[in-house]
Amino acid sequence: MTNKIFKLFLVIIFSISNSIYAQKDSIRIDVNLDSFADHLYKIKIKIPNIKSENILDIKIPEWTPGYYQLLNFSENVQNLKVTNNKNEVLGFVKTNANTWRIATNQSEKITIDYQISAKDEFIAKAYLGEKKAFIRPTAVFMFPEKFLERPISLTIENSKWKKIATGLDKKGKNYIAKDFNQLYDSPILVGDLEELPSFEVKGKKHFFKGIELGDFDRKKLMDDLQKMIIETTNIFNDIPYEHYTFISIGKGNGGIEQTNSTALTFNGNSLNVEKSRQKILNFLTHEYFHHFNIKRIRPIEIGPFNYSDKNKTKTLWVGEGLSVYYEAIVLNRAGIKSKEVMLEEWSQMINSFENNPAKEKQTLADSSYYTWEDGPFGKKGETISFYEKGPLIGILLDLQIRISSENKYSLDNVMKDLYSIYKNENRGYLEEELNAIIKKYAGDATEEILSYVYTLQPIDYLKYFNNAGLDLQNQNGKYQVSIKKTLTKTQQKVTKDLFR
Ligand SMILES: [Zn+2]
Structure with a gap:
């Protein structure tokens, strides 16, 4: 027996004993x-x-x-x-x-x-x-x-x-x-379920199964989801599961992400009105984006989970906030959301944050850390939401990275780096590791942008918007984002790539 064959023999013996061990140890649940x-x-x-x-x-x-x-x-x-x-x-x-x-x-x-x-x-x-x-x-x-x-x-x-x-x-x-x-990562729905026509992306099957889905064009929804998934997986250049299932458990508009599924509440009737269709697709994109951002790119504090107690982290502005930011980005690239609607959604995000008096009371990092005490929707007038301020940091970062690199890089590169590093290491990121990757792309502006995460300093939108060729009007507290009429070459590149 050569050394090589002996090693192979050991591997086989080890795998057999391992699988017997696994079976013998297997826990059965009925x-x-x-x-x-x-x-x-x-x-x-x-x-x-x-x-x-x-x-x-x-x-x-x-x-x-x-x-x-x-x-x-x-x-x-x-x-x-x-x-x-x-x-x-x-x-x-x-x-x-x-x-x-x-x-x-x-x-x-x-x-x-x-x-x-x-x-x-x-x-x-x-x-x-x-x-x-x-x-x-x-x-x-x-x-x-x-x-x-x-x-x-x-x-x-x-x-x-x-x-x-x-x-x-x-x-x-x-x-x-x-x-x-x-x-624990795999919710199960049992009932008289309807299954929508499945589709494949890069050889992986995607399903949508649920109950009381409503009256809408099934094929169109699945076509939209397919386009959305193609654009999302293009960012990361990976599709890290064998199959993915959207599980709709009844009417509503909430969801929880998993690594190869999302359980959600959904009312298909709303897909027939364009404004609410955009909202539903935002939310489905958000849940899907999570299987990269938070299930795989995750803060070190939330995973391995402590199932018995609070798992507190200061970085839900990334896990949740940037997943909100990417809703419009992905759907715009997929040809589902126009640039006009995207600009309107940016305006609304700025409006709701800037008109919340709590912006002067709680930092973004604290809104993440204290969400366990403050509740999923916070305390009115007292707290801010990482769902609202988080995507604004996404806007600033994306604009800054694009402008300083002549649009060679974008926030996509930060996400892609985070994904490949921590997927390989199979662990969550530390706050300082996250900030170092941001700094790699956002350079000298990092300190100022992160000060909007850790302090109450008012956000200087105009600086970043003007540099990128965007305008921000404020009429009595109502903000409106638009693309400037005259643009430099770099600004043209940035705005064309960002708003397709
Ligand atoms: Zn979320």
Whole structure:
């Protein structure tokens, strides 16, 4: 046996033992939907191979990534019962709001039975009722704290509905997740679902599945989404998933991003009016953009997640704010949003921020850090929103980078760098690392632009707008952005590329 073959032999032995190990360790979860009339999920979780543990802490998350509020999912856990492989009932104590400590009695394997009360129809929570089951996994599935990394096999038992939408892959009858993080990142909708005609981008399939979608041109929506996805993936020159699913759980206009899906509420009737169509496509673009910006380009504080507590970061102006900025950019490149509408949306963004008296009370970094306390919509008159001020920083950065590089570079390069560096390193960015990449492209202006993130200093829009060939009129607090009539060569390049 040569050294090379011996090494190969070792690799094979190692992979075989590894896969046996994985199977032996795999956690099985059964979720039963039959008590839909009582809004009760019945869950059974089987955890094997725990003999070496004397005690096992079982937890349920208290929040769901993407929605930065504690939602106290532990309050919905009912009738918890733990048994072992000999069918003995095991005792447990609750050590805090979301932890149940089990005395394992040297058992080989344990089964946890419990119910989840799921009455709230809300995108960040779980719901079960007459019309559908929306499994928000963080709100439904408990996890053994020590075995968050184990693979999971999930079955959904229900006698009522036939169709299921999720980003999880299937193996036989079971859905599989490589660990609890992937499971928590994969919402599941069960019901009488409609599936819109799917499309491919760069060989990857994209689906739109949902309930009560409304009356609209299905083909046109999917054509628009395809164009949007082509333009978004062109920025990053990558498409880092095997398939992607938009999961529409009912009427509304909210959403939470995942790595290969987004769960959203949606009213297709609104697509028939151009103004609201633009709003819906903005929002779908935003959710899609997130699978790059925040799921993969993420602040180090939010991932790996602490599912039990607040995960505070000062950089949601990037994760959320720049995802808002790119809504119009992407749709304009895709030929869906005209430059006139884009300029109008910029004007509105400036209006709503500049007319909020809280702009003198809270910094952008603090609006991110304290969102857990201030609430998803902030406190009126007291706080600002990173959804509003964040994209304004996006505007300044993009204009500055384009002007100083004669339009050779743009904010796209910052996003692309962040993506490739932290995807390779498989970790989140530190604030100083983010700022260093911004500085690489925005140069000397970085300090001033970042001062708008960390201080209350009024934004000097005119400086950046004038340099780029844009005009900003302010009539009694109503701002209007337009492209100047006379432009230098560089300004022509910039405005032509930015507003297509
Ligand atoms: Zn968002």
